[in-house]
Structure formats: structure tokens, C-alpha cells
Amino acid sequence: MNRPAGSLTTTVELINTGTELLLGRTLNTHQQWLCRQLSDHGYTVKRQVAVPDTGEDIHAAVREALTRADLVITTGGLGPTSDDVTRERVAELLGVTLGPHTTVERRLEAFYRLRNRRMPPRAALQTLVPEGATVLFNDHGTAPGLVMSVPAGRFRPNGSWLAMLPGPARELRPMFNTQLLPLIQQHCPPPTSLLCRTLRTTGLPESEVEARIAPHLEPLLRSGLELGYCARPGEVDIRLAAHGSEAAQQVEAAHKLVSDELGEFIFGEGAAELEEVVIGLLRDHRETLAVAESCTGGHLADRLTRVPGASEVFLGGWIPYSNALKHAALGVPAECLAAHGAVSEPVARSMAEGARRIAQASFALAITGIAGPGGGTPDKPVGTVFIALSQANSTVVLNPRNAWDRATFKAVTSQQALELLRRALLRKPNPASSP
Amino acid sequence: MNRPAGSLTTTVELINTGTELLLGRTLNTHQQWLCRQLSDHGYTVKRQVAVPDTGEDIHAAVREALTRADLVITTGGLGPTSDDVTRERVAELLGVTLGPHTTVERRLEAFYRLRNRRMPPRAALQTLVPEGATVLFNDHGTAPGLVMSVPAGRFRPNGSWLAMLPGPARELRPMFNTQLLPLIQQHCPPPTSLLCRTLRTTGLPESEVEARIAPHLEPLLRSGLELGYCARPGEVDIRLAAHGSEAAQQVEAAHKLVSDELGEFIFGEGAAELEEVVIGLLRDHRETLAVAESCTGGHLADRLTRVPGASEVFLGGWIPYSNALKHAALGVPAECLAAHGAVSEPVARSMAEGARRIAQASFALAITGIAGPGGGTPDKPVGTVFIALSQANSTVVLNPRNAWDRATFKAVTSQQALELLRRALLRKPNPASSP
Numbered sequence: 120m121n122r123p124a125g126s127l128t129t130t131v132e133l134i135n136t137g138t139e140l141l142l143g144r145t146l147n148t149h150q151q152w153l154c155r156q157l158s159d160h161g162y163t164v165k166r167q168v169a170v171p172d173t174g175e176d177i178h179a180a181v182r183e184a185l186t187r188a189d190l191v192i193t194t195g196g197l198g199p200t201s202d203d204v205t206r207e208r209v210a211e212l213l214g215v216t217l218g219p220h221t222t223v224e225r226r227l228e229a230f231y232r233l234r235n236r237r238m239p240p241r242a243a244l245q246t247l248v249p250e251g252a253t254v255l256f257n258d259h260g261t262a263p264g265l266v267m268s269v270p271a272g273r274f275r276p277n278g279s280w281l282a283m284l285p286g287p288a289r290e291l292r293p294m295f296n297t298q299l300l301p302l303i304q305q306h307c308p309p310p311t312s313l314l315c316r317t318l319r320t321t322g323l324p325e326s327e328v329e330a331r332i333a334p335h336l337e338p339l340l341r342s343g344l345e346l347g348y349c350a351r352p353g354e355v356d357i358r359l360a361a362h363g364s365e366a367a368q369q370v371e372a373a374h375k376l377v378s379d380e381l382g383e384f385i386f387g388e389g390a391a392e393l394e395e396v397v398i399g400l401l402r403d404h405r406e407t408l409a410v411a412e413s414c415t416g417g418h419l420a421d422r423l424t425r426v427p428g429a430s431e432v433f434l435g436g437w438i439p440y441s442n443a444l445k446h447a448a449l450g451v452p453a454e455c456l457a458a459h460g461a462v463s464e465p466v467a468r469s470m471a472e473g474a475r476r477i478a479q480a481s482f483a484l485a486i487t488g489i490a491g492p493g494g495g496t497p498d499k500p501v502g503t504v505f506i507a508l509s510q511a512n513s514t515v516v517l518n519p520r521n522a523w524d525r526a527t528f529k530a531v532t533s534q535q536a537l538e539l540l541r542r543a544l545l546r547k548p549n550p551a552s553s554p
Numbered sequence: 555m556n557r558p559a560g561s562l563t564t565t566v567e568l569i570n571t572g573t574e575l576l577l578g579r580t581l582n583t584h585q586q587w588l589c590r591q592l593s594d595h596g597y598t599v600k601r602q603v604a605v606p607d608t609g610e611d612i613h614a615a616v617r618e619a620l621t622r623a624d625l626v627i628t629t630g631g632l633g634p635t636s637d638d639v640t641r642e643r644v645a646e647l648l649g650v651t652l653g654p655h656t657t658v659e660r661r662l663e664a665f666y667r668l669r670n671r672r673m674p675p676r677a678a679l680q681t682l683v684p685e686g687a688t689v690l691f692n693d694h695g696t697a698p699g700l701v702m703s704v705p706a707g708r709f710r711p712n713g714s715w716l717a718m719l720p721g722p723a724r725e726l727r728p729m730f731n732t733q734l735l736p737l738i739q740q741h742c743p744p745p746t747s748l749l750c751r752t753l754r755t756t757g758l759p760e761s762e763v764e765a766r767i768a769p770h771l772e773p774l775l776r777s778g779l780e781l782g783y784c785a786r787p788g789e790v791d792i793r794l795a796a797h798g799s800e801a802a803q804q805v806e807a808a809h810k811l812v813s814d815e816l817g818e819f820i821f822g823e824g825a826a827e828l829e830e831v832v833i834g835l836l837r838d839h840r841e842t843l844a845v846a847e848s849c850t851g852g853h854l855a856d857r858l859t860r861v862p863g864a865s866e867v868f869l870g871g872w873i874p875y876s877n878a879l880k881h882a883a884l885g886v887p888a889e890c891l892a893a894h895g896a897v898s899e900p901v902a903r904s905m906a907e908g909a910r911r912i913a914q915a916s917f918a919l920a921i922t923g924i925a926g927p928g929g930g931t932p933d934k935p936v937g938t939v940f941i942a943l944s945q946a947n948s949t950v951v952l953n954p955r956n957a958w959d960r961a962t963f964k965a966v967t968s969q970q971a972l973e974l975l976r977r978a979l980l981r982k983p984n985p986a987s988s989p
Contacts, residue, residue: 440871
């Protein structure tokens with residue numbers, strides 16, 4: 120790609136195709152994800168448009184965007200079904216022919232062979248590539264992405280670039296990161312370098328994070344630092360960004376001020392998830408973990424096992440949803456269950472100690488509580504939860520009240536459990552510095 | 555509002571204003587919510603646009619939409635802060651003046667009085683209303699919504715309606731439902747009612763779904779039926795929609811044709827998730843379930859326990875990630891692990907039977923496999939997986955090859971396990987029809 124001559128910034132527009140978007144059947148997560156990736160790399164999306172899967176609407180939207188933008192990115196409509204018309208309509212708009220692409224054909228055949236599946240006849244449509252297009256290979260699906268150069272004078276005095284990405288998120292995201300973004304960065308560098316750093320915190324609400332850090336950042340904000348917050352269940356991200364030659368010093372100074380105020384509430388930077396940080400600490404300390412989850416129903420284990428290589432330190436777990444299984448699988452005494460109820464401090468403690476003993480792990484986390492919407496009592500209302508962490512010689516139990524909907528309950532409770540373990544691991548001597 | 559003369563349908567466009575949308579810091583939930591409400595009432599949104607909070611971008615987007623649409627709805631930019639410029643820019647575009655509105659002033663003063671808060675000076679900006687506008691009162695915040703008539707001949711031969719809604723969802727949603735929608739329905743009746751039905755399938759790839767049903771739907775498509783597909787990991791949705799007085803018969807006829815072709819590949823309708831269907835079937839049949847998941851690491855149990863009331867039928871599970879735990883917790887014989895390896899048909903079988911026995915469940919699902927990216931061998935490459943379903947007197951084992959990224963592997967594998975159980979439950983005699 121060549122930087123369109125005469126432009127001071129790279130103007131980017133995004134077109135999401137899909138009738139389901141306009142019918143409100145699907146949430147447009149591509150918009151947020153792509154805009155976020157682009158802005159983190161210094162590109163500002165100037166306009167986003169969603170249009171239905173009809174040829175005319177796609178044609179009109181792409182045509183209009185090409186009169187305004189240096190780079191137009193489309194999502195969707197590259198698959199094999201009859202409502203996938205982006206490739207054909209764009210070829211028509213640009214006046215180029217479609218022809219079969221040998222490498223795409225070979226990869227498509229291999230895709231089906233690897234999965235022991237017969238290739239349906241319509242799938243071959245995906246091997247058609249517009250004349251002159253660069254192919255973005257699809258490592259997670261069948262439809263390749265396409266990048267085309269639109270010559271100067273065709274729709275605007277400067278030329279444009281048009282990139283087409285497939286609709287499924289698991290195909291679009293790696294294709295953008297590993298193939299399209301490097302192409303964009305090479306040929307359309309952002310006008311000034313934007314330095315953006317995200318600090319990730321857990322354990323404080325957004326207003327508390329802001330109250331603690333904003334006054335200290337005032338002078339930097341006046342000299343151009345940009346500050347943003349993003350709150351999710353159990354997490355608040357702090358976004359520090361700066362442009363220009365002073366950017367590195369400004370972001371560094373802001374990072375230091377935020378660290379001084381928030382200390383251990385910061386669990387990581389960038390895209391680090393809390394479960395990745397915890398798996399990394401367990402690995403560094405050569406410790407192992409088992410879990411026993413009742414009310415979170417496997418969500419904590421699911422998070423831990425999202426991390427590649429988790430099996431080095433995560434031995435496994437139990438989901439003793441019924442009382443009988445708490446006793447049969449983890450050895451929680453029947454008297455303890457009868458005397459205190461399944462949602463209680465002694466049961467959480469017993470679950471953690473049982474899990475640690477049976478799995479022969481150095482740490483175990485146990486969770487028992489009432490996720491809701493049913494099951495609450497005046498004594499133990501919905502949201503009551505006990506989180507136990509057992510290690511050699513000690514077991515501690517937290518008792519937060521997480522009165523949320525069911526999905527948020529699981530997210531927040533598993534976050535608190537991971538954070539309890541992270542803080543315990545931070546207290547341990549650094550294995551690298553021990554003899 | 556008067557129905558614009560000569561139009562056969564009401565064309566609607568949606569404009570979402572907000573720099574945070576283009577920076578990817580916020581997910582645009584307004585789009586899905588408003589599109590869904592409108593389509594449920596028979597209005598089809600033809601285009602959605604997101605632009606930053608700058609005056610020029612809002613001006614350009616509203617101007618363009620008014621050349622095309624009968625009804626333009628904007629969200630955001632009506633509040634009191636410096637980046638709220640929609641009201642001013644629209645007044646300027648339409649050439650009308652802004653003036654204070656007595657009722658809005660009174661309501662704003664009451665809003666602050668009720669909360670014992672001083673009214674900030676900038677808040678008064680929200681009492682300014684464009685000449686001739688209809689006010690939509692805000693029962694959950696401070697900024698009123700506004701509806702304006704754009705005269706015929708100004709931007710297009712027919713006139714248009716322009717509605718402006720405030721940005722916060724808790725203000726926008728009730729304002730739309732109780733004030734804007736009745737206005738739209740009264741003055742822009744939808745040409746014909748839209749009937750939309752979504753059938754959810756699992757077990758067939760998207761192209762195969764289409765190959766099976768599309769030829770049979772041809773005659774209905776020619777007479778106006780709309781057909782769409784949406785593929786997610788392990789699932790393909792089929793959307794059947796029709797307008798007008800024949801809509802119910804058309805959708806019903808299409809549903810019957812699709813059912814005839816796809817039969818049990820259809821697991822539900824509308825927003826039903828496979829785990830909800832399975833929990834419902836278990837409840838209907840008075841059966842219970844336990845799970846033992848190695849490579850999916852709790853994802854299957856997490857899905858099952860997302861369903862409120864899952865505890866009635868889901869007894870719990872194991873995540874025997876390590877080989878030692880497969881033996882210690884589930885009784886998988888050490889010789890079996892040594893002879894066949896943890897990822898094998900006999901180990902999957904033994905895990906399922908152990909889980910069923912210990913939990914005293916009527917059904918148990920077990921999963922063992924290689925999620926990747928590491929751990930593959932020539933014999934057992936990444937994506938190899940064994941899924942066992944144990945019930946009284948029989949255990950069956952599937953051996954698909956799920957060569958995907960880690961997250962998709964978990965989604966697809968848990969889907970196959972749930973589907974294996976759903977098919978088994980469908981084979982059982984209906985408990986309602988037994989004596």
C-alpha cells in the first residue's frame with residue numbers, strides 16, 4: 120500500500136454488512152473490536168456504517184466510503200451462502216473480474232480434509248479472488264480476506280485501499296492482527312505516533328479509581344496526556360495516551376503516578392487477563408493449583424484453562440453442585456453441611472482443604488454461594504458467597520456479597536478468587552532471588 | 555407526523571453519535587436495541603451510522619440521512635457537557651432558532667430539587683428547544699428528546715421526520731418505548747407487519763444447511779419470504795421473515811419445509827441456547843447429569859450452570875486436568891491411562907462411567923482431548939477429542955476432530971457433548987405420555 124499522496128492523516132471508515140445487524144438480532148462487536156485495535160495503533164475511524172446483506176446497499180456504502188476515506192474496511196459477506204455478496208459487488212464496483220486463486224483452493228481443500236469433512240460444492244465460491252487483490256489467508260475458517268487498491272481519480276483525487284474481512288470473529292480477529300494490521304502499518308503509517316498504555320486494576324470501583332488518581336494527573340492532562348477509563352465486571356482499565364515527541368515521557372510519568380496511588384490494585388498491563396497473570400505467577404513460583412467451585416459452576420476453571428499451558432500448574436478441579444457431591448467427592452463432613460449449610464465459611468474451608476489434599480496441589484481455591492435468581496433466604500440472600508484459599512498451614516475465607524445477575528455473579532466471584540490467590544503469590548519470596 | 559406522501563414503506567436510518575464508539579471504548583448497544591425494537595414493530599432500519607462528537611461529522615451524517623430516509627433517529631449529544639452538540643447542529647442544519655422551553659425548565663429544576671442537588675449552570679443548555687420541535691420528556695435523566703418535521707423539498711421531494719434521543723440507555727429506552735414509538739406508530743404506520751422467526755441448528759456447517767434447505771424454499775423466496783443465515787462456533791441460525799398479510803402462512807410453510815429437511819438438527823427457536831434446551835429436557839424427563847471435563851476445563855459445566863435452576867438436574871462435575879486426578883478422583887484405572895494415554899476412547903468411557911457412578915446421576919458426559927496449541931503428536935494431533943455419554947446399560951463415545959483455536963475448541967466441543975445428550979434425551983419415551 121502507498122500512503123495516499125497529500126493526506127496528513129489516514130482516514131479510515133468501517134462498513135459492517137449483515138441484515139441481522141439491522142434487524143437487531145446480533146450485537147455489532149466487530150465495530151468495537153476493530154475501532155479499538157485501530158485506535159490503539161494510532162488510526163482513528165472516522166465513520167462506521169452498517170448495511171443489510173443486499174447487493175445495492177453494500178455497493179452504495181462502499182462507493183460512498185471510497186469517495187471519503189484512505190482506507191475502507193468491510194466485514195462480512197465473504198462466505199459461501201447466497202447472502203454473501205460482498206466479493207461480487209465490490210468486483211463489479213471496481214470493474215474487475217473474479218477468478219479462482221490456486222493457493223486459496225489448496226488451502227480450502229486442506230481445511231476440509233483436516234476435519235474429515237466433504238467440501239460442499241458452494242464452498243468453492245470462496246476461492247474466487249478479484250483481479251489484482253492481495254489475499255489474506257484464513258487460518259481459522261474458509262473465506263479468505265481481500266485487500267484491493269483503488270486507483271487515484273476513480274472515486275476521489277487520491278486513491279484508497281479497500282480491505283474485506285470475513286464475518287466470524289474467530290476468523291476476523293487473527294486475520295486483522297497478523298495480516299491486515301502489518302500491511303496498514305507498513306503503507307499507511309499513522310500521522311503522529313500515538314502511545315497508548317492500558318493499566319488493568321481489580322478490587323476498586325471506577326469512581327474510586329478516578330478519585331484516587333485524577334487529582335495527581337492534572338498537570339499531565341494540561342500538557343496533553345489523555346486519560347480514559349473502562350469498567351467491566353470486577354475490573355477497571357485506565358487508559359493513558361499521548362501524541363508526539365513527548366509521548367513516551369508523559370505516559371511513563373503518568374504510569375508512575377498511577378502506580379504510586381493504586382499499587383497492588385494494578386494486576387497487569389495491556390490485554391493481560393487476571394487468569395494469565397495468576398498462571399504466570401504459579402509457574403514462576405513452581406506452585407500448583409486445584410479448585411472446587413459450587414455456585415460459579417466451572418467458570419473459574421474455564422478461565423484458568425483458557426490460558427495455553429495452564430496444565431503445567433493447574434491440576435484440575437471439582438464442581439460439587441449438589442450437597443451429596445460435596446461430601447462424596449471432596450470429603451466435606453455431612454455434619455458440617457447439616458450444621459452450617461452448604462453456603463457457609465466452614466464448608467468453603469473444607470472444600471478448599473479437600474481439593475488441595477486430593478489433588479496434591481500446593482494451593483486450592485473453593486467457592487460456595489447463591490448465584491440467584493432463586494435460592495436466597497433472609498439469612499443468606501442472593502449474592503452471598505464464601506471464597507476459600509487453602510495453602511500449607513493456612514486457609515483464609517472471604518465473604519463478599521455479589522448481588523448481581525447470574526453471569527456477572529460468576530465473573531465477579533471468579534475474579535475475587537483469582538485476586539485472592541494473586542495477592543498470596545505476591546507475598547511469597549521471589550523464587551528467582553532464592554538460592 | 556404525516557406519512558410522507560408516495561412512500562410505500564417507512565425508511566428508517568439510525569445515527570449514533572459518540573467519539574468513544576469510534577475509539578472502540580464502548581460497545582454500541584443502542585444499535586442492537588433500537589433496531590430490534592423497530593423491527594419487532596415492522597420497521598426496517600436501512601442503515602446505521604456511527605460518527606464522532608464533532609459538529610461537522612454530525613451535521614454531515616444527519617444531512618445525508620435526511621436525503622434518503624422517512625425517519626432519522628439520532629442518539630447522544632443532547633447532554634450539558636462541551637461535547638454535546640447534536641441539538642445546536644441540527645437547529646443550524648434546519649435553519650431554526652433555539653429557545654428555552656418552560657415545561658422543560660420546570661422539570662429540570664424539579665429533577666435537581668428532588669435529589670437535593672444544586673443545578674449546575676451548564677445544565678440550563680438542555681432547556682433549549684428548536685423552534686417547532688416536539689419534546690420527549692426525560693423521566694430518567696435531564697436531557698429531553700426532540701422530534702422535528704423536515705419539510706418536503708428541503709432535502710428530498712418528500713418530507714422526513716427527525717427524532718433525537720439522549721445517550722444513556724436508561725433514559726433512551728423508556729423514552730423510545732413510551733413516547734417515540736407511539737408517535738411513530740400513529741403517523742408512520744409500518745406498511746405491513748414483519749414476522750421473523752429464527753431456527754437454531756447444530757451439527758451441520760453453514761453451507762450444508764443452505765444446500766439442504768434452499769432449493770425447497772425457492773418458491774417461497776420468489777413470493778417474498780426472506781431467508782438469512784448466521785453462523786457461530788458449532789451453530790447455524792436460520793432466519794425466516796415475511797411481510798404483509800401472507801406473512802404468517804409464509805413463515806409457517808417455510809418452517810415446515812426447513813423442519814422436514816433438517817429434522818433433529820434444529821435444537822430450538824428464537825434465543826434458546828443449547829444448554830437451556832438440554833436442562834429443560836433433563837427436567838421434563840426427570841433425569842440428572844454429571845460431567846467430567848479434561849480439555850474443556852469447566853466450559854461445559856459453566857454453560858450448564860448459566861441456566862437458572864440448573865441445580866435441579868445438574869449434580870456437578872470434575873475437571874480432572876492431570877492424569878493423577880483422573881485416577882484419584884474418577885477411578886480411571888492407572889493401567890488404562892498407561893496403555894491408551896489420557897486422550898483415548900477407553901479413558902473417556904471410564905471418566906463418564908466414574909462420574910455417573912460417584913455422582914449417582916442418570917447421565918454423565920466426559921470429555922478428554924488436546925485443545926492445543928501445544929500437546930499434539932502425529933498419532934493424536936491438536937484437536938483430537940473423545941466425548942463419552944454414559945447412561946444405564948450403555949456408554950457411547952464420539953471422536954470428532956476439532957482443530958480450532960483454544961476458545962473455539964471449547965465452544966465446539968461442549969456443543970457436541972450437549973448435542974449428544976440432547977439426541978439421547980429425544981430418544982427416550984416422553985414422560986408426559988407414560989402412565
